[in-house]
Amino acid sequence: MLILIRHGQAEWQLKRDCNLNSSLTELGQAQAVSLGQFIQKGEHPLAVTIRDTPIVHTSPLLRAKQTADALAKANGFELSVIDELAEAPFDLTESLPRQARMVDCETYNLVCQQYTAFCDGLSVALMHLLASHKGKPIVAITHGGVIKTIxxxxxNRHSVNFTIKNASITALSWESGIWQIHDISWSEHLSQKMKSV
Structure with missing residues (x-):
């Protein structure tokens, strides 16, 4: 199983003019603590899978590392930093290819070199993680743009976008030659007032 966790709310999300490597907001810190407690309780299959994973991979950016630290503090995880899990330093949505029709099965070329390079780096990191874990669950704390791009x-559809909530869980597994998507942006462990995008 591949479990992708988005970091808690970051300062950068509230003030787009601040440092891209910003820290968590007060809400983001609370989201991370809540997520750590949810995992520690182990009352949901996702929590059990995450809790039983000895190593949690994280982006090198501060907001992801702070989220990872909160989860490690509550659950005793070993943390591993993977540079390729960092958020793109450009607007991913603006870089996505556009389709002429709403339903279009035609192939298209990725025209933005930055986006193509970002995809290539993520592909390499993902293949490395999948190979190194050999069928065991993989947990990574990363960013909305990274999760959407994965x-x-x-x-194999780049003209699609997703909404990924802060401190949410996206879970997938490789079964019989296909990717099974179990959850996208699952955030039931957070109260309504703690949810943010």
Whole structure:
């Protein structure tokens, strides 16, 4: 199983003019603590899978590392930093290819070199993680753009976008030659007032 966790709310999300490597907001810190407690309780299959994973991979960016630290503090995880799990330093949505029709099975070329390079780096990191874990669950704390791009890569559809909530869980597994998507942006462990995008 591949479990992708988005970091808690970051300062950058509230003030787009601040440092891209910003820290968690007060809400983001609370989201991370809540997620850590949810995993620790183990009352949901996702929590059990995450809790039983000895190593959690994280982006090197501060907001992801702070989220990872909160989860490690509650659950005793070993953390591993993977540079390729960092958020893209450009607007991913603006870089996505556009389709002429709403339903279009035609192939298209990725025209933005930045986006193509970002996809290539994520593909390499994903293949490395999958090979190194040999069928065991993989847990990674990363960013909304990374999770969306991994979903686009697995679906081989780049003209699609997703909403990924802060401190949410996206879970997939490779079964009988296909990717099974179990949850996208699952955030039932957070109260309504703690949810943010």
């Amino acid at each position: 979903l686009r890569l697995l679906l």
